[in-house]
Amino acid sequence: MAIEILMPALSPTMEEGTLAKWLVKEGDTVSSGDILAEIETDKATMEFEAVDEGTIGKILIAEGSEGVKVNTPIAVLLEEGDSADDMNTSAPAKAESKDQAASDDAKAPAAQGHSQPKPAAPADATPDWPEGTTLKQQTVREALRDGMAEEMRRDENVFLMGEEVAEYQGAYKISQGLLDEFGAKRVIDTPITEHGFAGIGVGAAFGGLRPIVEFMTFNFAMQAMDQIINSAAKTLYMSGGQMGAPMVFRGPNGAAARVGAQHSQDYAAWFMQIPGLKVAMPYSASDYKGLMKTAIRDPNPVIFLENEILYGRSFDVPDMDDYTVPFGKARIWREGSDVTIVSFGIGMSYALEAADKLAEEGIEAEVIDLRTLRPMDTESILRSVKKTNRCVTVEEGWPQGSVGSYISSVIMQEAFDYLDAPVINCTGKDVPMPYAANLEKHALVTTNEVIEAVKKVTYK
Amino acid sequence: MAAKKPTKKPNVSAEELKAYYRDMLLIRRFEEKAGQLYGMGLIGGFCHLYIGQEAVVVGLEAAAEEGDKRITSYRDHGHMLACGMDPNGVMAELTGREGGYSKGKGGSMHMFSKEKHFYGGHGIVAAQVPLGAGLAFSDKYKDNGRVTFAYFGDGAANQGQVYEAFNMAALWKLPCIFVIENNQYAMGTSQQRSTSSAEIYERGKAFGIPGEAVDGMDVLAVKEAGEKAVAHARKDGPYILEIKTYRYRGHSMSDPAKYRTREEVQKMRDERDPIEAVRSLLLQGNHATEDDLKAIDKEIKKVVNESAEFAKDSPEPHLDELWTDIYATEVPQEA
CATH class of the missing domain: 2.40.50.100 (RNA polymerase II/Efflux pump adaptor protein, barrel-sandwich hybrid domain)
Structure with a gap:
């Protein structure tokens, strides 16, 4: 023919x-x-x-x-x-697919907005552990190590790789003792080669293992960004659900102290934007432990943003055999009726300190710790804002495209009529981190700025 | 067409040789059809054809065993057909239809098959190299005797992450075969203008990784080198094969072909075509008659036409698919 x-x-x-x-x-x-x-x-x-x-x-x-x-x-x-x-x-062959697409567009479902799994139940002020549970004081550092060790005992496919995680016992001593217990096969020192070992970690996850990839700090993860975003986060979708990367990328994130611009950046807002990733950024030791265990078991790539300054802080941790915290459920640290303060990670230090001082002046703040940013428990934020009619967000990251600006947009779209004042985002200053002690202090968000913001939205 | 006579006596049976002929021809005809569907607007975006390089994947697949893994770049159609993936599913992915391997959500550059141990199809140049080393890491961890073929081009060979992967693969003796498909052009930049080494495989020496250059237009030479590499990788860790090949078509469909002469391409086609070479071997050795080969041609044409029909008839993915496969709810089971 x-x-x-x-x-x-x-x-x-x-x-x-x-x-x-x-x-x-x-x-x-x-x-x-x-x-x-x-x-x-x-x-x-x-x-x-x-x-x-x-x-x-x-x-x-x-x-x-x-x-x-x-x-x-x-x-x-x-x-x-x-x-x-x-x-x-004959007449030219019609490009059927295009015509069909045009007609499909007309009946496309309304934008669903988010692919994030929603929390099973919104937050409340009750503790995450059963009544009567024995509590012990533990540092964030110890809680993190215990969380990883428990999961490594539970599943032999879980392993830890990164710079100085084994013989050095962790650059920040998070992996102390793990080499002794699990051996060199499962606690692996890598060369200084973030892009390469992140890629090897993702490949190992494709191959059926459950890697925990430690970045000495998340600043160095920028070298590995392509493997995190393009390979880990997108493969499940691109393969039509056939394979993905069940793994954890973890390490300290945000400013430490006096380490200058290249070692002091909060990546929360960057990672939070990516469909396919889950993002946890805990504050307390119990959440570090419970969320780490959940992260390791999660069948998706999880970004676990830690904080060096918090590593040494102690909190109550429940003494339980298998303590986990679900993703997407915020924690209400303090109930109040005058204003909602939303934060996460080290931002919670400022939020809680500000709430204490505000209480002395008779202003009762409700303080919400998001704990995970993707999925984000916006339901708890909205429920609180509908009660207090005011909201202040607190984070160390930069203002433009911040976590707070996203929260503001959600509140505006879902609870506009409940607001008695514009939402204020307390953030780090819009500058690279300076080295000088006085400048550095000023570049970060401060408790006083949170107090001032609360007074502004409560017209006090 | 005069094909260069293979220098070595084939160490394969007539049946195997016929199978290589068939597999290479399937890739060529499939790619020609894909080019045609692209021209008709049925395939969109980027589409990178494998025509000219068929002997590379067919030769290496002949050296692989069941359970071995493979991962490659965006020029991936040939790899998928060679490892036994269904042409219908591959072509329907190219047209972005429900019947495609990724339900139409991956496209030409992003396709996977857990069943055939094909781990993609990756769109970022060289990203698949550490990923391939990671797959090999998982096999070593499980001590299951499997190897991974991590394919990349001469262009990717200048990315830093390749050498990060070489270093760790050598340190940890990962069972990985790094396959450099050297088709001589990184997009439009010749090896000479982009790469300081004349023999790219020699870069492995710096890491203690053995390797060799292979004539990629000779499927039997590729198979032989592949067997050696696989044996090494299963026992002693990584190995590099730099397979010298040639891509007849442009880098992608929108390649203006200004960086090489038409004569250069024609000369390769006339003198070094890998399919013609096997065809000559079959005929000269009286392993097949013209009629036998015509029957294979006919069968391939049918398979390819059917794949095109399937790819046109398969419906576009349901709009609900936009929102699926973003998060897994359970850990995918290993094939």
């Missing part, structure tokens, strides 16, 4: 082009791969090759023709046994 040769699309955006030159004439025999014509697109002149073998029966579009639409028949190819009588040219 005669084959129509159609005007090809030669780039992702081409709709029409100029048939600059025919390199074959009627009666020529062509085989697959032969150059038939030169076609000019808006970008370049391209060669157009034959796909099928045969004889050029008829040239339908003369060379020099401009504005030839894609899929217009430009020539007829006769295959073995065809005669010129077979050349009944």
Whole structure:
């Protein structure tokens, strides 16, 4: 049967082009791969090759023709046994997919907004452990190590890799003792090669293991950003659900003290934006432990943002065999009716300190610790704001595109009529972190700024 | 067409040789059809064809065992067909349809098959190299005797993460075969203009990784080198194969082909075509008749046409698919 040769699309955006030159004439025999014509697109002149073998029966579009639409028949190819009588040219083949897409658009469901799994139940002020549970004082550092060790005992496919995690016992001593208990097969010192070992971690997760990849700090994870975002977060989607990267990327995030601009950045807002990632940023030791255990068991890539200054702080931790904290459930640290203060991670230090001082002045703040940023328990924020009618957010990250600005937009869209004042975002200053002690202190968010913001929204 | 005579006596049976012919021809005809569907607007975006490089994957697959893994770049159609993935599913992914391997959500550059141990299809140049080393890490951890083929091009060979992966693969003796598919052009920049080493595999020496250059237009040479590499990787850790090949078509569909001459491409096609070479071997050795090969051609044409029909007829994914597969609810079971 005669084959129509159609005007090809030669780039992702081409709709029409100029048939600059025919390199074959009627009666020529062509085989697959032969150059038939030169076609000019808006970008370049391209060669157009034959796909099928045969004889050029008829040239339908003369060379020099401009504005030839894609899929217009430009020539007829006769295959073995065809005669010129077979050349009944038809209308150009329709690009069905495009037409169909247009009609589908009309009935597309309203934007669903978020792919985040919602929390099972919103937060309340009751503790995460059963009444009567024995509590022990533990540092964040110890709680983190215990969380990892418990999960490594539970599942032999869980392993820890990173710089100085094994023999050095952890650059910040988080992995202290793990090498002794689990051996060099499961506690692995890597070279200083973030992009490479992050990629190896993701590949190991594809292959069925449950890696915990430690970044000495998240500042160095920028070297590995492509593997985290493009390989870990997107593969489940791109594979139609066939495979993904169940793993944890963890390490200290945000400002430490006096380490300057390149070692002091809060990445919460960056990672929070990525569908496919889950993001935890705990404050208390019990949450570090419970969320780490949940993160290791989660079948998705989890970004676990720790804080160096918090590592040494002590909190009550329940003495339980298997203490876990669910993702997407905020914790209400303090109930109040005058204003809602929302924070997470080290931001909670400022929020709680400000709430204590405000209480002395008779202002009762409700303080919410988000604990995870993706999924985010916006339901608890909204419920609180509908009660207090005012909200202040607190974080150390930069203001533009901050976690707080996202929270503000959610409140505006979902609880606009309940607001008695604009939401204020207390953030780190919009500058690279300075080294000088006085400047550094000023660059971070301060308790006083939180107090001032609360007074502003409560018109006190 | 005169094909260069293979220098070595084939150490394969006539049946195997015919199978390589068939597998290479399937890739070529499939890619030609994909190019045609692209021209018709049925395939969108980026589409990187494998025409000319068929002997690389067919030769290496002949050296692989069941359970071995493979991972590659965005020029991935050939790898998928060679490891036994269904042409219908591959073509339907190219057209972005429900019947595609990723339900239409991955496209030409992002396809996977847990069943066939094919771990993608990766769109960022060289990202698959550490990922491949990681797959090998998982096999070593489980001590299961499997190896991973991590394919990348001469262009990717200039990315830093390749050498980060080489270093750790050598340190930890990962069962990984790093396959450099050297088609001589990184997009439009020739090896000479982009790469300081004339022999890229020699860069492995700095890490203590053995390797060799292989004639990638000779499927039997590729198979032989592949067997050696696999044996090394299973026992002693990483190995590098730099397979010298040639891509007849552009880097992607929108390649203006200004960086090389038409004559250069034609010369390769005429003198070094890997499919013609096997065809000559089969005919000259009286392992097959013209009619036998015609029957194979016909069968392949049918398979490819069916895949194109399937890819056109398969419906577009349901709009609900926009919101699925973002988060897993349970850990995917290993194939």
